[in-house]
Amino acid sequence: MSVQTPAATPHIKPLADIAETILLPGDPLRARFIAETFLDDAVCFNEVRGMLGYTGTYRGRPLSVMGTGMGMPSMGLYSHELIHSFGVRELIRVGSCGTLSEDIDLFDVILAQGASTDSAFLHQFRLPGTYAPLSSYRLLDKAKQIADRQGRPVHVGNVLSSDVFYDADETALPRWAAMGVLGVEMEAAALFATAAAAGVDALAILTVSDHITRGQAATPEQRQTAFTAMIDIALEMA
Numbered sequence: 001m002s003v004q005t006p007a008a009t010p011h012i013k014p015l016a017d018i019a020e021t022i023l024l025p026g027d028p029l030r031a032r033f034i035a036e037t038f039l040d041d042a043v044c045f046n047e048v049r050g051m052l053g054y055t056g057t058y059r060g061r062p063l064s065v066m067g068t069g070m071g072m073p074s075m076g077l078y079s080h081e082l083i084h085s086f087g088v089r090e091l092i093r094v095g096s097c098g099t100l101s102e103d104i105d106l107f108d109v110i111l112a113q114g115a116s117t118d119s120a121f122l123h124q125f126r127l128p129g130t131y132a133p134l135s136s137y138r139l140l141d142k143a144k145q146i147a148d149r150q151g152r153p154v155h156v157g158n159v160l161s162s163d164v165f166y167d168a169d170e171t172a173l174p175r176w177a178a179m180g181v182l183g184v185e186m187e188a189a190a191l192f193a194t195a196a197a198a199g200v201d202a203l204a205i206l207t208v209s210d211h212i213t214r215g216q217a218a219t220p221e222q223r224q225t226a227f228t229a230m231i232d233i234a235l236e237m238a
């Protein structure tokens with residue numbers, strides 16, 4: 001199902017319909033790569049601020065893909081507009097992350113069951129305690145089943161959505177890792193909370209681009225294009 005795209009929002013001027021299911025990489029060039037490489041009949045639906053978005057089909061099913069930029073505020077505003085102004089119902093982040101785990105290797109895939117955070121983003125909901133942003137169990141279970149069917153091993157668990165890429169406190173990440181956090185990225189918690197507040201489904205599928213304790217890192221080109229395992233799982237979610 002695709003929805004008719006109404007008026008523009010401050011950050012999305014719809015040039016075409018947006019599907020009810022959307023893949024959300026941080027990098028708009030990764031969105032373009034996914035659309036041009038994997039979607040049939042892909043048309044660009046957004047160019048505002050260079051935050052490229054495309055709608056096409058995958059195996060005959062409508063699917064959109066759009067960049068979100070980096071960080072919780074950016075994810076917060078794009079996911080809000082996609083849900084509330086354009087009727088998107090399933091939002092699947094396809095991102096990169098770092099890890100400190102010796103059980104996880106560069107380019108491994110993590111399905112984020114939950115996203116802990118050091119961000120103040122969740123304060124807007126004024127909850128009298130600590131909210132645990134979770135992915136949609138329906139989407140998580142579906143992604144795990146797709147990965148199993150494809151014979152792709154994945155890690156499933158908690159990640160950290162951090163406001164800080166270059167953390168002045170070098171003890172922070174090891175302390176999160178000691179709590180079993182598998183990976184660190186910068187958007188999933190905002191996506192999960194925004195989706196939960198709106199009653200729609202969200203998931204984050206992450207590729208490990210940095211092994212922080214081993215000092216390994218993907219190249220900028222690999223961050224744009226070499227995440228095929230994650231993309232193969234995400235495309236089947238449509």
Ligand SMILES: O=P(O)(O)O[C@H]1O[C@H](CO)[C@@H](O)[C@H]1O
Pocket residue numbers: 025026027069070071094095096097165184185186187223
């Ligand atoms: O590769 P993306 O999806 O942008 O995700 C990760 O990469 C960026 C940092 O380099 C942050 O956005 C982080 O969450």
Ligand SMILES: O=c1cc[nH]c(=O)[nH]1
Pocket residue numbers: 096097098099165184185186209210212
């Ligand atoms: O937020 C991020 C994303 C990729 N790699 C990291 O180390 N951190």
